[in-house]
Amino acid sequence: MEEIKIGVYVCWCGTNIAKMVDVDQVVDQIKFLPDVAVARNYKYMCSDPGQDMIIRDIKQHHLNRVVVAACSPRIHELTFRKALAKAGLNPMMFQMANIREQVAWVHTDREKATKKAVSLVHAAINRVKWHESLDKRTIEVNPATLVIGGGVAGMSAALEIANAGKQVYLVEKSKKLGGYAAQLDLTFPHFYSARQLIKPMIRHVEDHKNIRIFKPMQINQIFGYMGNFQSTLQLANGDETKLKFGNIIVATGLQPFDPSEITSYNYGKLPDVVTSLEFEKMLAKGRIETCEGKEPKNVAIIHCVGSRNANYHEYCSRTCCMTALKFANQIRSALPESNIFDLYADMRSFGKGCEELYTQTSRKNVIFLRFDQQNGLPEIRSTNGEEAVSMLIEFTEQFSKEQVEVPADLVILMVAMESHADAKDISHIAGISMCGNSFFIEKHPKLDPVATTSDGVFIVGTCQAPKDIPDSISQAKAAAARVLATIHVGTIEVDVITATVNEDICCGCQTCVSVCPYKAISFNKEKGVSEVNEILCKGCGTCGSTCPTGAIRSRHFTDQQILSQIQGLLSPDNKFEKM
Amino acid sequence: MDFEPTIVSFLCNWCSYTGADLAGTSRMKYSPNIRIIRVMCSGRIDPTFVLEAFKNGADGVLLCGCHPGDCHYQSGNYKCLRRYNMLKKYFVQLGIRPERIRLDWISASEGKQFANLADSFTETIRHLGPCKIKNVIETYT
Ligand SMILES: Cc1cc2nc3c(=O)[nH]c(=O)nc-3n(C[C@H](O)[C@H](O)[C@H](O)COP(=O)(O)OP(=O)(O)OC[C@H]3O[C@@H](n4cnc5c(N)ncnc54)[C@H](O)[C@@H]3O)c2cc1C
Ligand code: SF4
Ligand code: SF4
Ligand code: SF4
Ligand code: FES
Numbered sequence: 220m221e222e223i224k225i226g227v228y229v230c231w232c233g234t235n236i237a238k239m240v241d242v243d244q245v246v247d248q249i250k251f252l253p254d255v256a257v258a259r260n261y262k263y264m265c266s267d268p269g270q271d272m273i274i275r276d277i278k279q280h281h282l283n284r285v286v287v288a289a290c291s292p293r294i295h296e297l298t299f300r301k302a303l304a305k306a307g308l309n310p311m312m313f314q315m316a317n318i319r320e321q322v323a324w325v326h327t328d329r330e331k332a333t334k335k336a337v338s339l340v341h342a343a344i345n346r347v348k349w350h351e352s353l354d355k356r357t358i359e360v361n362p363a364t365l366v367i368g369g370g371v372a373g374m375s376a377a378l379e380i381a382n383a384g385k386q387v388y389l390v391e392k393s394k395k396l397g398g399y400a401a402q403l404d405l406t407f408p409h410f411y412s413a414r415q416l417i418k419p420m421i422r423h424v425e426d427h428k429n430i431r432i433f434k435p436m437q438i439n440q441i442f443g444y445m446g447n448f449q450s451t452l453q454l455a456n457g458d459e460t461k462l463k464f465g466n467i468i469v470a471t472g473l474q475p476f477d478p479s480e481i482t483s484y485n486y487g488k489l490p491d492v493v494t495s496l497e498f499e500k501m502l503a504k505g506r507i508e509t510c511e512g513k514e515p516k517n518v519a520i521i522h523c524v525g526s527r528n529a530n531y532h533e534y535c536s537r538t539c540c541m542t543a544l545k546f547a548n549q550i551r552s553a554l555p556e557s558n559i560f561d562l563y564a565d566m567r568s569f570g571k572g573c574e575e576l577y578t579q580t581s582r583k584n585v586i587f588l589r590f591d592q593q594n595g596l597p598e599i600r601s602t603n604g605e606e607a608v609s610m611l612i613e614f615t616e617q618f619s620k621e622q623v624e625v626p627a628d629l630v631i632l633m634v635a636m637e638s639h640a641d642a643k644d645i646s647h648i649a650g651i652s653m654c655g656n657s658f659f660i661e662k663h664p665k666l667d668p669v670a671t672t673s674d675g676v677f678i679v680g681t682c683q684a685p686k687d688i689p690d691s692i693s694q695a696k697a698a699a700a701r702v703l704a705t706i707h708v709g710t711i712e713v714d715v716i717t718a719t720v721n722e723d724i725c726c727g728c729q730t731c732v733s734v735c736p737y738k739a740i741s742f743n744k745e746k747g748v749s750e751v752n753e754i755l756c757k758g759c760g761t762c763g764s765t766c767p768t769g770a771i772r773s774r775h776f777t778d779q780q781i782l783s784q785i786q787g788l789l790s791p792d793n794k795f796e797k798m
Numbered sequence: 799m800d801f802e803p804t805i806v807s808f809l810c811n812w813c814s815y816t817g818a819d820l821a822g823t824s825r826m827k828y829s830p831n832i833r834i835i836r837v838m839c840s841g842r843i844d845p846t847f848v849l850e851a852f853k854n855g856a857d858g859v860l861l862c863g864c865h866p867g868d869c870h871y872q873s874g875n876y877k878c879l880r881r882y883n884m885l886k887k888y889f890v891q892l893g894i895r896p897e898r899i900r901l902d903w904i905s906a907s908e909g910k911q912f913a914n915l916a917d918s919f920t921e922t923i924r925h926l927g928p929c930k931i932k933n934v935i936e937t938y939t
Binding site: 291319320321322331334335339646654656660672716734736737758763765776786 | 830835842
C-alpha cells in the first residue's frame with residue numbers, strides 16, 4: 220500500500236475562527252501526528268490562494284489525503300473536493316473539521332475552544348487515513364419537470380421551462396390555477412389590476428403545449444433521486460398516470476392566518492371585522508360596504524395581525540404594510556368623505572416604489588396611529604347600537620402614550636402569511652426540511668436560496684418565506700434557470716456513498732433487507748447472500764449498523780472510518796499547551 | 799480542579815447537524831465539552847460506535863436525529879430509538895449508568911434547542927462524574 224501523506228490546513232476565516240481558536244497552537248499540536256506531511260494555517264482557505272496552496276502542496280509533497288479545519292462541511296466541503304480533483308486527487312480523499320460553526324462561534328473560552336479544535340482535527344486526520352477513492356456515477360437527467368402548486372410562483376417557473384421547449388407537469392390541488400394572486404383586486408405599489416396580470420398568465424399555462432396540468436390533484440409519493448424521479452397520480456376517472464421527471468419545483472404557497480385566535484379583535488363575532496383577503500374580494504366585487512350593505516363612514520386597518528408577535532408568529536409577513544396602504548388608497552378613491560384610520564406597529568415600506576406609496580398615501584388624509592405590540596393589542600368592541608358608529612377600537616397610541624378610541628364601521632385585519640397547511644406533507648414527499656415557522660428551508664440562506672438540501676428539489680414563492688408577487692416570480696425564474704441548466708447538461712454526477720455487501724462474510728440472515736427504507740437490498744437465493752441495488756440505495760447507512768456479521772460496508776461512512784474518528788477525537792494527546 | 803466531562807455526539811446530517819450549525823451561525827453559546835461526529839442518518843449509529851467512545855474515555859454520548867416522522871430516509875431515527883433503548887439496558891449490565899447516553903430529536907431549525915441540550919447533558923454528566931469504564935477495560939485487558 221502506498222504511504223499515506225496528509226496535508227492539514229487550519230483556516231482563520233478572517234477573525235471568525237482565529238479570534239476564538241489559537242490556530243498556531245492547533246497546527247503545532249497536530250503536525251507531529253503520524254502521516255501528517257504538511258500542516259499550515261491560512262487566513263481564508265476557501266479563497267483562490269487558499270485552494271491554490273492545497274493544490275500546490277498536493278503536487279509538491281505528493282499528498283494523498285487532505286484535511287481542512289474551517290467552516291461547516293455543509294458550506295465548503297464541495298469547494299475543497301473540487302480543489303483536490305483539480306490537483307489530480309480523488310475528491311473523496313478529503314475530510315473537514317468544523318471549527319467555526321461548532322467551535323469558534325459557540326464557545327467563549329479560548330483555551331477550551333482550541334483544545335476542542337485540536338481534537339476535531341485529530342479525528343479528521345484519523346478518519347481521512349481510511350478514506351478510499353470513490354468514483355462518481357453519471358446519471359442521465361430526465362428532461363421533464365414536476366411543479367407542485369399553480370400559483371404565480373409555480374406558473375412562472377412552469378412557463379419559463381416550457382418556453383425553453385421542455386416538458387412540465389403542473390400539479391395543482393384546487394380546481395383553479397392562480398393561487399392567492401388571482402383573488403386580489405389591485406396590486407401595490409402601482410395599482411395594476413391583479414386579474415389583468417394573472418388571467419393572461421393562466422391562459423398561457425393552460426394553452427402551452429409543453430405543460431400538462433393536473434387539477435384538482437394531489438401528489439402522495441415521489442420515488443427516486445435527482446435526475447430520475449417518478450410518481451403515480453390517481454386520476455379522477457379512477458385511472459393512474461405514471462410520471463417521470465428529473466427535477467421538482469415546490470410552489471405550494473401560503474395560507475392566511477386565522478385571526479379568531481386573537482380574542483381582542485373579536486373576529487367571527489363582530490360581522491364588520493374582516494380579513495385583508497375578505498376585503499380584497501369585497502373590492503373585486505366593486506363595493507365597500509358593511510354587513511348591512513351600508514357605506515362605512517369610518518374604516519380602520521390594523522397591521523401585523525398574527526405577525527411580529529411571539530404569541531403567534533415572530534416573523535414579519537412583508538407584504539401586509541403595503542397591502543394596507545393599497546387599501547387606504549382604494550378606500551379614499553371609493554369613499555372620499557370617509558375617515559380612514561391606519562393602526563400600525565411599524566411601517567415597513569421597503570421595496571421599489573413602496574416608500575413612495577407611503578408618502579403618497581400620507582397626503583390623502585389617512586390618519587396613521589401607532590400601537591405597541593409589546594404592550595397589548597388593540598381591542599375592538601361593539602357599541603351595541605348606542606352610538607352612531609358600530610365599533611370602537613381602544614389602544615395606547617405610542618407617540619402620545621395616550622389611551623385613544625377610534626371609531627369604526629368596518630375593520631380590516633392585515634392577517635399574517637403562513638405557509639400552506641400541506642407544507643408538512645410536502646416536506647416528507649419531496650424530502651425537504653421546514654424551519655420553525657413551517658416555511659421550507661433553502662440549501663443556503665444567502666448563497667443558494669432556491670435550492671434545497673435534496674438535490675433536484677427547488678422551492679419558490681411563499682412556501683419558502685412571505686414575499687410579494689415580483690419576489691415570488693424572480694425566485695421561480697431563478698429555479699427554472701437552475702433546472703434548465705441541469706437539463707441542458709443532460710447528465711449529473713453523483714457520489715456513490717452507497718452500501719455494499721461483502722459476499723464472503725454475509726450469512727444470509729436478511730436483516731438488512733428488512734431495514735432498508737428504499738427496498739434497495741434483495742436476497743440472492745442462488746448465492747445465499749444479500750445484494751444492494753446501487754441505483755436505489757440512498758446511503759443512509761442503516762443496513763451497515765444493523766448487519767450482525769459486519770458484511771455491509773457503508774461507503775464513506777465505514778465502521779473503520781468512524782471508529783478511528785472517535786479514537787482521534789478522544790486521544791489523550793489532544794492538549795492545549797500554554798506558550 | 800473541576801471535572802470537565804468529555805462528550806461525544808453523533809448527529810445526523812439532515813436535521814441535527816444542520817441544527818447545530820444554526821446554533822453556530824446564530825452565535826449561541828454552549829458548553830465546549832460536546833464533540834460532534836456527523837453521520838448521514840441516526841440509523842447509521844452503530845452500537846459499537848457508542849461503546850468505542852466510552853472505551854476511549856468519553857463520559858457521555860449524545861445521539862441526535864430528526865424528529866419522529868421527519869427522517870430524511872423515512873425511518874432511520876426509529877431504528878436509532880430501538881438501538882438506544884437496547885443500549886441503555888446493556889449499559890446497566892456493563893455497569894455504566896444509563897443516563898450517560900441520551901437520544902434527542904433536533905430539527906434543522908432548532909439551534910437553540912441544540913445549544914440547550916448540549917448544556918443540560920453536560921451538566922448531567924458533570925453531576926455523574928467521570929466514567930470509569932476506560933480504566934476498567936485498561937486494567938483487565
Ligand atoms: C390579502 C393579500 C394581499 C396581497 N396583495 C399583494 C399585492 O398587492 N402585491 C403583491 O405583489 N403581492 C400581494 N400579496 C402577496 C401575493 O398574494 C403572494 O406573493 C403570491 O400569491 C404568492 O404566490 P405563490 O405562488 O407563492 O403562492 P399561492 O398564491 O399561495 O399559490 C400556491 C398554489 O399552490 C397550491 N397548492 C398548495 N398545496 C398544494 C399541494 N399539496 N399540491 C398541489 N398544489 C398545492 C395552492 O392551491 C395554490 O394554487 C398579497 C397577499 C395577500 C394575502
Ligand atoms: S409587513 Fe407590516 S403589517 Fe405585515 S407583518 Fe410586517 S410590519 Fe406587520
Ligand atoms: S444483514 Fe448482513 S449478514 Fe445478514 S443478509 Fe444482510 S449483509 Fe448478509
Ligand atoms: S444504506 Fe440505507 S438505502 Fe442503502 S441499502 Fe442500506 S439501508 Fe438501504
Ligand atoms: S436523516 Fe436525520 S434521523 Fe435519519
